[in-house]
Amino acid sequence: MENKPLSVLEYLRKMLNNRLSADDVTHMNYPTAISQLLKFELLDVAEGCATLGLNADAAIHGNQQGTVHGGMLCELADAAIGTAHSTLMAPGESFTSIDLKATFFKAGLAGQINGEGVSRCTKATPLAITAARFKKKTGKWRR
Numbered sequence: 001m002e003n004k005p006l007s008v009l010e011y012l013r014k015m016l017n018n019r020l021s022a023d024d025v026t027h028m029n030y031p032t033a034i035s036q037l038l039k040f041e042l043l044d045v046a047e048g049c050a051t052l053g054l055n056a057d058a059a060i061h062g063n064q065q066g067t068v069h070g071g072m073l074c075e076l077a078d079a080a081i082g083t084a085h086s087t088l089m090a091p092g093e094s095f096t097s098i099d100l101k102a103t104f105f106k107a108g109l110a111g112q113i114n115g116e117g118v119s120r121c122t123k124a125t126p127l128a129i130t131a132a133r134f135k136k137k138t139g140k141w142r143r
Contacts, residue, residue, distance in 0.1 A: 009087040012045045027091040050083035051116045068108030077132035080117030
């Protein structure tokens with residue numbers, strides 16, 4: 001007998017707490033291929049909100065200046081907001097990013113970087129507004 005699929009939020013909460021069983025499934029693919037490749041870690045999840053972390057290493061994630069590549073930070077932001085938004089999606093629903101704008105005020109340095117994504121949407125419109133911000137492990141949130 002097949003188990004009833006879990007909501008994305010239920011699935012991610014079980015994943016976060018290391019309580020997934022081999023029979024647990026959801027209608028989306030988690031962990032995502034890109035998160036596994038880039039070694040993003042799910043740190044927190046709630047309805048419409050998710051925090052992913054990256055232990056950034058300039059030797060792997062760096063640019064020519066020895067800081068974390070801006071594209072890596074954009075991917076962390078996109079993964080965080082995608083994870084946040086997926087908690088609002090029912091089976092049969094889908095979403096995609098139509099625009100991504102990044103503004104950097106400070107170089108990304110090696111070490112733990114957390115990206116928090118927040119999604120606000122209503123069923124009245126197919127467009128959701130999402131935002132992400134970053135924080136170093138011991139630092140303040142940066143928008």
